[in-house]
Structure formats: structure tokens, C-alpha cells
Amino acid sequence: MNTIFLIKNVEVYAPQPLGKQDIVLAGGKIIAIGQHFTAGSSDLPLTVIDGSGSIAVPGFVDSLVHFIGGGGEGGFATRTPEMQLTDATLGGVTTAIGVLGTDATTRTLSNLLAKAHALQIEGITTYCHTGSYQVPCRTLTGSITDDLILIDKFIGVGEIAISDHRSSQPTTDEIRKVAAAARVGGILAGKGGIVSVHMGAGERILQPIYDAVAGTELSLKQFYPTHMNRNRAVFQAALQFAGRGGVIDFTTSTTAYDLAHGEVAAAAALAEALQAGVKPMQLTLSSDGNASLPIYSNNGELLGLQVGQVRTLYQAAREAIVEHNAAISDVICAISQAPAAMLGLSQKGRLTAGLDADLVLLNRDDLSIDQVFAMGKQLVNAGQATVKGMFEQ
Numbered sequence: 001m002n003t004i005f006l007i008k009n010v011e012v013y014a015p016q017p018l019g020k021q022d023i024v025l026a027g028g029k030i031i032a033i034g035q036h037f038t039a040g041s042s043d044l045p046l047t048v049i050d051g052s053g054s055i056a057v058p059g060f061v062d063s064l065v066h067f068i069g070g071g072g073e074g075g076f077a078t079r080t081p082e083m084q085l086t087d088a089t090l091g092g093v094t095t096a097i098g099v100l101g102t103d104a105t106t107r108t109l110s111n112l113l114a115k116a117h118a119l120q121i122e123g124i125t126t127y128c129h130t131g132s133y134q135v136p137c138r139t140l141t142g143s144i145t146d147d148l149i150l151i152d153k154f155i156g157v158g159e160i161a162i163s164d165h166r167s168s169q170p171t172t173d174e175i176r177k178v179a180a181a182a183r184v185g186g187i188l189a190g191k192g193g194i195v196s197v198h199m200g201a202g203e204r205i206l207q208p209i210y211d212a213v214a215g216t217e218l219s220l221k222q223f224y225p226t227h228m229n230r231n232r233a234v235f236q237a238a239l240q241f242a243g244r245g246g247v248i249d250f251t252t253s254t255t256a257y258d259l260a261h262g263e264v265a266a267a268a269a270l271a272e273a274l275q276a277g278v279k280p281m282q283l284t285l286s287s288d289g290n291a292s293l294p295i296y297s298n299n300g301e302l303l304g305l306q307v308g309q310v311r312t313l314y315q316a317a318r319e320a321i322v323e324h325n326a327a328i329s330d331v332i333c334a335i336s337q338a339p340a341a342m343l344g345l346s347q348k349g350r351l352t353a354g355l356d357a358d359l360v361l362l363n364r365d366d367l368s369i370d371q372v373f374a375m376g377k378q379l380v381n382a383g384q385a386t387v388k389g390m391f392e393q
Contacts, residue, residue: 002027003045005373006037010051011364014351015058015332023056025357028376032353049371051361055328058336058351059094059358059374062313063249063343064159064196064226064286067115067126070101071292073166073302079106080307082115083290085122085379085389091311093287094358094374095125095340095348099159099196101291102166104132109140116153122389124374125348125356129196130154133161135170135178144178148185148193155343156194157182159226162208164200165300175212179222192344197225205237220246224342226286227251229269231262238269242278247342252316253288253308257295266316270334271324280333281341287313318367 005025012018012033022037023030039046065088069080088096098116100107109130116126130147131137137157139147147154157178161167170178179195186193197209209223220241226249228238238248250266250273259265264272266285273283289310295303317335320326340349347356357376362369372380379387 002376003047005047005049005376005378006039007049007051007056007361008037010054010056010361012056012351013329013332015329015337017329023351023359025359025373025376028357030351030353030355030357033351053364054361054370055364055367056351057332057360057362058349059360059372060092060313060335061095061339061343061345061349062088062093062287062289062310063097063224063284063339064251064288065096065098065310066101066288066290066308067096067098067119068107068111069290070103070107071294071305072103072106073292073294074305078292078305079103080290080292083119083310084392085119085124085387086385086392087289087310088119088124089372089374089379089387090369090385091314092360092369092372093124093310093313094372095345096310097155097343098126098128100132100138101159102133104134104138109138113140113151113153118390123377123379123387125358126153127155127343127345128153129156129158131157131160131178133159133166133198134168135160135174137178144181145185145188148182148191149189155191156186156196158196158224159198160195161198161200163202163204164198165202167198167200170208172208172211175208176216176218179212179218183218183222186344192342194222194224194342194344197223199225199227199230199234201230201234205234206241220244224249227288229264229266232264235264235269239273239276239278242273242282247282247284247338248273249284249286251288252285252312253291253293255293255295255306257304258293267319267324270316270320270331271326274326274330280330281338283334284339284342285313285316285334286339314369321367
């Protein structure tokens, strides 16, 4: 039976600051946000939560997760494991977008789609992108446009790889055709139809996107480049891309090796971009959860490999606030409203009456995660998972 939740006297960031409010969740939706609500008569169970020591923020939207694992850059034994439900929920993630990566042979779109459905049954909202690193893109129906129109969970394409030694080195015309197909599919299906772009460390950086847009009706806003904190040169290119109206994404999963060799930590990148005047709605964070994080030498030799973690999305956001003094509303926007808007997810990313009841309660003192609600169901309480995936211990 559905439970009605009444959260009393909580400080709300929607992500814009709204001050102390009461929030009512019922039927998977935010029913009302206001003041001085009282428990009324109802045949449904009612749970009243004292939010006086908490901050309420929208459930986090992670725009890049490898649901079924990825990688394998070091051979079959290095294929990374699948994501589990609590990998997301204990990090406040209530909406996640699944993608393929380097390996689109032993990792398939049908497997990705099945895992997305499984995670949604278990408790969070999931979507996927068709395609992978390679161009021409892998699809289920044989067409990017058809995939977006006919398969509900497919909302975009990618992540296609550019400026990377693992990419298929797509031509300008190939990138244009991918974007055009995604655009038409998105229009006809009422979806975002964005092209998620894996950014490598190559010297061309974003030039392949600029070349693809030049002389066409395509918009930079249809391209969603991620890993834009890979090194200082890529980060500077990201700021220029934002200056031209684009949306940029910083990756929160990393390694000590990458940070020591020039990667800009996601929290620092977000804070610096905000200080540089980039608008909050043009900045997002994503975890790259369950991706392989290969460590290469300068000549391309694989030195080691680690696994991306979904929880780093929350950890980087907290770090941006606590250690870099970024405004709470701007940081929360980067993991809720901004990615939801870029992906075309109108029911996600904001605390507003009528939208999906995805909500995270943070302890005001240390910004630790206390409670997580997804579609009105409590999945985390007192920092502990109350719901676990089918095969979790």
C-alpha cells in the first residue's frame, strides 16, 4: 500500500532556495510544498518526518552510468561488474542514464535495456542511450531514429567517442548524420534526442563537434560532451564551449594517477567554472559509474585499471560545497535540474508540486545523506538502504 509522507519544517533547495517548508509526497508525486501543513484524514498510511535538522534537495540525476559494466581494455578478465541498486540510492541517485562504452560486442544494447528495466523495477527511474563509442552506431532496430521512436527507454545516442585513441575516428559527415538522426527521433518521440560525447585527451578536443555543426542547421546544444575535466586543456575548451552556449559535463569517478597527471577534480572544475561565469544550467556532473578507468602510459600501454563508482557524484557535489565554497543551489542544480533539462526529463530534477517524488534529505550539519525517496518510495533511511536489489546481500 502506498504511504503518504509529510516532511515538516525542512530547508528546501528546489534547487533554488525556498527556505523552511513542508513537503507532501503521495502516489509517486510531490503533492504540495508549503508551510504549516497538518495531517488530515486519509485511508492511506501517513508517515510524518521531522525535517528541522535537514535540507531537502531533488533526487540526483546521473546522466552517465554503465549499468552493465564496461571496459575490458586489459582483456576479458578486466570487464567491470554491473551496477546494483544501492550503488545509486546510497549516493542519492534516483534517476540514471545507462550507456555502452568501448566494448559494444560483449556488452549489448539488449542487455543494457534489460538491466535498465530491472533497476526501475527495483526502485529508481532509468533511461538509456542507443549507440556506443563506435560510429556507425550500434542500434537495436537498425536505425537511431527508430530506436528513439519505438523504444521508450532510449532518449538519446552515445556516448560516441572523439579525440580518443579508443574512438572509431568518425568523420565530420558521420557525426552530422548521428546528430541528425537523433534530432529527428527526439522530435518525433518527444524526447531530448541529445548526442552524448565521450571526450578523450586528443589534441583536437571539441573540434570534431564544431566541424559537424558548421554550415548546418545543427546546434551545439544537441551535443553533450562529458569527461570535460580530463586535463587542463580539455577543461579550458569546455569553458569556451559553454561560452558558445553549450552544456558541459564533468566526470566524478577518477583515479589518483589521473589526478596526479593533470585531471581537474570534478568538484574543483565545477567551482572554477561557476567562478568563471558559466551559468549553472550549463554545468553538470556525472559519475561514469561502473566504467573502467584505465591508466595508460604516454605511448598507450595499459598500466592499470579501476572501476567508476556512482556514489562519487554525491561525494564530488559535497566537496564542491564544503571545500570550494560553491553555492548549494548551484551545485545541486548540476546534479538535478541541469542534467534533467539537458536530457529532456521534465518530471525530474526539481522539487515542485506535480513532479515525480524524487527527493534527498541531507543532514544540515555535515551534508551527509539521511533519507532518499524515489517515486515517493523511501529507499534509504538514516543513511542505510531500506530497499535492496534482487541479488544484493
